Structures are given as C-alpha cells and as structure tokens.
Amino acid sequence: MELQEVSERSAAIRKAYHELEREYHGSEWSAEEDALAFLTDAGLVGRLTMSHEGRWPSDAEDRLPSKIGExxxxxxxxxxxxxxxxxxxxxxxxxxxxQALK
Known part of the structure; x- marks a missing residue:
C-alpha cells in the first residue's frame, strides 16, 4: 500500500469519527486531543510489545498488529x-x- 492511499483512507475514517464525536459530544476532537489519543495508543504499543517479548504480563498481545496500524x-x-x-x-x-548515517 502506498502512503498516499494510507493518507486518503485515514482521512476518510477520521471524518467518520468526527461525525460520531459531534453526535455524542457536540463537537469534534481538536488536533491536541488527536495527538493525545495517538500518544495513548503509542504507549499501548510499548506494553503490547513488552508482552510479546515476555516482559510484561498481558492477555491482549494479539492486539499488537492492530495497535501498530492504529x-x-x-x-x-x-x-x-x-x-x-x-x-x-x-x-x-x-x-x-x-544521510546522517553515512
């Protein structure tokens, strides 16, 4: 998959989520809220990776591919x-x- 396709599909999904946010909360999330959601998911990738490597107890290790994608x-x-x-x-x-590593 090309990164342009990733961008286009991501924008379409985000648009659908904005509709849900307006429905449930009366407004869309801000860019700052999106960034915080990303950081939360990035933290989960860390924990799920630790679980995958046997360094953190979890029964949700199978969620790692999805969280990386997210x-x-x-x-x-x-x-x-x-x-x-x-x-x-x-x-x-x-x-x-x-270039920096050459």
Missing amino acids: CVWWLAVLADRAGLDFADCVQQFLADTE
Whole structure:
C-alpha cells in the first residue's frame, strides 16, 4: 500500500469519527486531543510489545498488529491536520536519517 492511499483512507475514517464525536459530544476532537489519543495508543504499543517479548504480563498481545496500524493511522491524521503531506514527512525523515548515517 502506498502512503498516499494510507493518507486518503485515514482521512476518510477520521471524518467518520468526527461525525460520531459531534453526535455524542457536540463537537469534534481538536488536533491536541488527536495527538493525545495517538500518544495513548503509542504507549499501548510499548506494553503490547513488552508482552510479546515476555516482559510484561498481558492477555491482549494479539492486539499488537492492530495497535501498530492504529498508530500509523493517527500519524497520517496528525500530518493532515497540520497541513502536511504524510508521505513527504516519511520520505524526508528517511532521507535525512540515511544521510546522517553515512
């Protein structure tokens, strides 16, 4: 899957969640709330990874692939909300890091 497709599908899913937020809470989450939700899920990836490696007791280890995917989704959403192109963000990071490691 191309990162552009990830961005487009992520935006469509986020739009659907915004509709639910308006229905249940009267307003959409802010970019800051989205960032906090991402950080929460990133923390869960840490715990689920520890569980996967036998370093943290959990019966939810099977959720690790989904949580990793959700974190990527959140990053695409956050890039979009900041007016950034997700694919460009990833490309620039990779290029900069590869150059720094030469």
